[in-house]
Amino acid sequence: MSTTDWSLPETDVFDQIRAALDDDADAVLATVIDVEGSAYRRPGAKMILRPDGSGAGSITAGCLEDEVRALAAEVLADGDPRVETWDLTGEDDVWGLGVGCNGVITVLLEPLGDSYRPVVEARTDGAPIGVATVVGDESGADRALGSRAYYDGNDFSAGAADGALSDALAELEPAMATLYESGKAETVAVETDGGTVEVFLEGVRPPPELVVFGSGPDVAPVVELAKLVDFRVTVASFRGGKAGAERFPRADEVVSSSPADVSDLREWDGDTYAVVMTHNFLDDRIALEELLETPVPYVGLMGPHDRFEEMREDMADDGRTLTEDERERIYTPIGLSLGGDSPYQIGYSIVAELLAVANDRTPKHLSRRAGPIHDRVDVDANADTDANADADASTE
């Protein structure tokens, strides 16, 4: 019986990796570095596996976890990283009674060590980072496997990198820059003087931030659901009335604020999403106006359409007219139209909308649209790339 905590939010997986590093504990890090055809997880999906067989995270829909666990024991024993490829497209598997997962999946297994520390520290501290990892070296320099360089958005710092990797960094920069922005990952081949080197380029971004304004009981389901799909969640309540971290145990942070101080509450950026649900008309209006002064791409406002129209009229009476750009950032009534009126159903519709906006998706049935499920990444080490390409957008 596996004791892998398979379906943890990515943030929790990173927390466990960091804990293992901090404790100097023996562990293996398994990372999907390449996928051909359809697979459940994309490149960059990762697991941590411990000597006792326990672990966290997922690399497939359960098709390979047992095999990876067995290999992890070998990696722990001999201390060397290795790259393994599973071809799950064979007829016996796909058409018959075999494991039945599709695609060709390549996984890097490595003893968890300090070379991954900059990545996990950046992710858990809330900063983006890029990392380039040698996953194949035709020059025969096996010692290069697993060696790394890091990318900060402008440059590679390659202090720890092996020679084979150092030679390739300049060529890798355009692709790395794109993946750094998108938070996606891809393995690319690059020619060096010593031959072809395969490098796994991984853009690692912190989770999107959600700030919920409100302190009513309807806040809790939104927090719980948003955490499950990997937002970092702050609850901000006004006047401290009913606030208190104990009421929102799943929130990363609970702060007390006032409507007029919203724009100064924190650093607001394009990856921060705001939900306004104080149920107080004036508080909501002031918070809304404050949020529009920030670069947040999404301000969800709880309440019916009529209420927002009254708010708009009030604002207009005070000489504050919304621009078209501002109007497009306001989502009210909040949420996707999924039906249902229970607290969890309402929270579900709100978080579904947050996911769609954060991922730049138009929320339709996947079965009723054209194109692949996952975003396609088409990276060429020698060219500018379009890692943000969203199959969805092209069908709109």
Place this chain on the structure above:
Amino acid sequence: MSTTDWSLPETDVFDQIRAALDDDADAVLATVIDVEGSAYRRPGAKMILRPDGSGAGSITAGCLEDEVRALAAEVLADGDPRVETWDLTGEDDVWGLGVGCNGVITVLLEPLGDSYRPVVEARTDGAPIGVATVVGDESGADRALGSRAYYDGNDFSAGAADGALSDALAELEPAMATLYESGKAETVAVETDGGTVEVFLEGVRPPPELVVFGSGPDVAPVVELAKLVDFRVTVASFRGGKAGAERFPRADEVVSSSPADVSDLREWDGDTYAVVMTHNFLDDRIALEELLETPVPYVGLMGPHDRFEEMREDMADDGRTLTEDERERIYTPIGLSLGGDSPYQIGYSIVAELLAVANDRTPKHLSRRAGPIHDRVDVDANADTDANADADASTE
């Protein structure tokens, strides 16, 4: 500090009501019976409140829960049901710093007793039921308040009903029939020989059923999320391989089956939804074909579009062509396009689709469509009604 478990799924609230009845415990049942304007919960939303101040369920977004708790103590003390109306549309509240919830909300508070037992037993046993409750009697016969009759889809059984209610039942039948079908609720006024009687008509339906075929780790997030939004969930795994209730502790039921036995596995009806995610091509295909023999409105199939096309070709080779109606019941790739590829994100997109289909909604942004958030119910005791009217459908 409130100890109300405010955001419980409706099924859990009914479970707690049933437990209180079974234990013959003192408790108050509070039910929203009328809403004017916009409110967080609709008629039929309910709470159970106990003498120690604890409770479960919600009737507003936290605006009235404290007041309702205070009133519940009075109801427990004097033993009489009462109807209270809160007008939250006053200027002080809406524009100022008051409670800030909108609308006029009317709530029935009653000592929990055997008159509600048929309702809660039907709901928890998985059967629909209608109930008519006197909530106002202009004839002055106060004793009638809270008296009930039950509706089984064909007739009222009014054994326990007071005279004022018995006189009205024939007139109430068309409205009750509509609400019984839709699972919605409304208060209607009906004229009797003794004067006008106000009757709360409540259609109570069991939660929709979800059957998930599969036993991989990706099943668990689907089960967990579907439970939160109030599906009754069965996990069906084939060949018993990795089955076992302990792997899916949140499922209501875990059964072992085989693909060819799917249609005989249970009674399938139009309120049962199926998700096929065995990751085995042949198992998926057989399960799919079996499910199409049942009246289920939704068969979600995990996997990419190409995989389904191969499956279709295989079926065609065997002389099995899908009709257009069958094709429309198959949702593959499964889920709404919300982005994200973590296990919870994938599960989230699947359950979002289940909600939308079960509630007959087109999954778009509420802010980008016309019409009210909630379905409108327009009930007239003397006319056929359209309780299923979906504001969404009219904008398609």
